Amino acid sequence: MPYIQEPIPVVSEPPMREWYMLQLPWSGEVTEIRRLNMPGLQELYCDGNPLTDLPWDELQNLYYLSVYDCAFVTLDLWQMPNLYSCYAGDNYDLETVDAHDMANIGDLDLYYCQSLTTLDISGCTNLGYIYAYGCAFDEAMVDQLLADLVANGTTGGYLRINSGSSAPPSDPDGLALKAVLIDRGWNIYHN
Numbered sequence: 001m002p003y004i005q006e007p008i009p010v011v012s013e014p015p016m017r018e019w020y021m022l023q024l025p026w027s028g029e030v031t032e033i034r035r036l037n038m039p040g041l042q043e044l045y046c047d048g049n050p051l052t053d054l055p056w057d058e059l060q061n062l063y064y065l066s067v068y069d070c071a072f073v074t075l076d077l078w079q080m081p082n083l084y085s086c087y088a089g090d091n092y093d094l095e096t097v098d099a100h101d102m103a104n105i106g107d108l109d110l111y112y113c114q115s116l117t118t119l120d121i122s123g124c125t126n127l128g129y130i131y132a133y134g135c136a137f138d139e140a141m142v143d144q145l146l147a148d149l150v151a152n153g154t155t156g157g158y159l160r161i162n163s164g165s166s167a168p169p170s171d172p173d174g175l176a177l178k179a180v181l182i183d184r185g186w187n188i189y190h191n
Helices: 141-150 173-183
Strands: 022-023 042-046 064-066 085-087 096-098 107-109 119-120 130-132 160-161 186-191
Touching: 119 141, 141 160, 141 173, 173 186
Parallel strands: 022 042, 042 064, 064 085, 085 107, 096 119, 107 130, 130 160, 160 186
Antiparallel strands: none
């Protein structure tokens, strides 16, 4: 049997393990990432690839995550304690985003995740921008989002949860929470 040499890993200067940013090809060829070995990675762009999971334990220093048009069903953002911004629009199968107790998260873009029914932002005291246009939040979830934002204490934010099949806030409880946020300088758009 002839000898077949294993592929040579990426050789670069600086070494790949020292890179702070990685952008996968938009071609849709990457179906799984098992190991990164990039401890200084701060920005990860996975757009257009059918990924359903990430090696969360290796993304501890990640600041920016872009998983636009992937195949996630669940995003466990809480496993990345330094994450500031997540762009996860057009994940049509995405049902749950869990960002609880993330002190650094500031931006969540979940545009047109039409199956998204659950978003946990409790304890996200820096979160000031949520773009969840075209999702599927029921009334209880809309009220919970508003209650979490009030409890988080952030001022001057932006919340867009209109379109799609998302419900409006309940009357009077949800609307009262909305009023508190508006008094704190929030711009809020809902169905």
